[in-house]
Amino acid sequence: MKFGVCVFPGSNCDYDTYYIIRDLLQKDVVFLPYTTRKIENVDCVVLPGGFSFGDYLRAGALASKTPLGQAVYDFAQKGGLVLGICNGFQILTELHLLPGALLKNENMRFVCKDVFLRVENNAIPFTKSMEKGQVLVVPIAHGEGRYYVSEEELKTLEENGQIVLRYCDRDGNISKEANPNGSISNIAGVCNKEGNVFGLMPHPERASEDILGYHDGLLFWYSLIS
Numbered sequence: 001m002k003f004g005v006c007v008f009p010g011s012n013c014d015y016d017t018y019y020i021i022r023d024l025l026q027k028d029v030v031f032l033p034y035t036t037r038k039i040e041n042v043d044c045v046v047l048p049g050g051f052s053f054g055d056y057l058r059a060g061a062l063a064s065k066t067p068l069g070q071a072v073y074d075f076a077q078k079g080g081l082v083l084g085i086c087n088g089f090q091i092l093t094e095l096h097l098l099p100g101a102l103l104k105n106e107n108m109r110f111v112c113k114d115v116f117l118r119v120e121n122n123a124i125p126f127t128k129s130m131e132k133g134q135v136l137v138v139p140i141a142h143g144e145g146r147y148y149v150s151e152e153e154l155k156t157l158e159e160n161g162q163i164v165l166r167y168c169d170r171d172g173n174i175s176k177e178a179n180p181n182g183s184i185s186n187i188a189g190v191c192n193k194e195g196n197v198f199g200l201m202p203h204p205e206r207a208s209e210d211i212l213g214y215h216d217g218l219l220f221w222y223s224l225i226s
């Protein structure tokens, strides 16, 4: 399985992601510069975290207008696997590959901390090594992570199983207190209807090694390569 890691001006988790794939998973991986017009010979594209184009206009908005943004769109439309982490998730909503939008956090501050996540859908390629209802610990670090969709769209997401992760407490309970940014219905990650595009605000690549104090992030990578 071969991975491609997108690089926009301002991406800052690109090397972390590349390292996890190459050194920990021992899989083939290439960087995809933002000028790339066509994605070939890659099975899974990862849009890493960071501040692409300085988060100007809206986080992810400018990256979505680059040649690589369009190439990711085409790749996803053909059924390719696309994973968006944090800024990558923001780019995927700007590309309309995923529903909804990521607004400024409710408290208007950058929030950097560990969160608990409940797995709501383990039937997609990104979560199939997890149990439904499993609670994971993964860190977040963002200023624009408040997931928003209309009430009507929320119902559709629920019906289609597109809500993949929710912020919860250590016992898996969903509450306002467990919601770090004010996301609607505590949503931390969603997928498209087909299940080949997935975005999440937490950072699995920062939670994939015991030396960093976490390993739950590995489950996302294991799911992908299994």
Ligand SMILES: NC(=O)CC[C@H](N)C(=O)O
Pocket (backbone or CB within 6 Å): 048, 049, 050, 051, 052, 055, 059, 085, 086, 087, 088, 110, 141, 142, 143, 144, 145
């Ligand atoms: N870690 C990230 O990818 C974060 C940044 C993001 N652009 C923000 O909302 O602040």
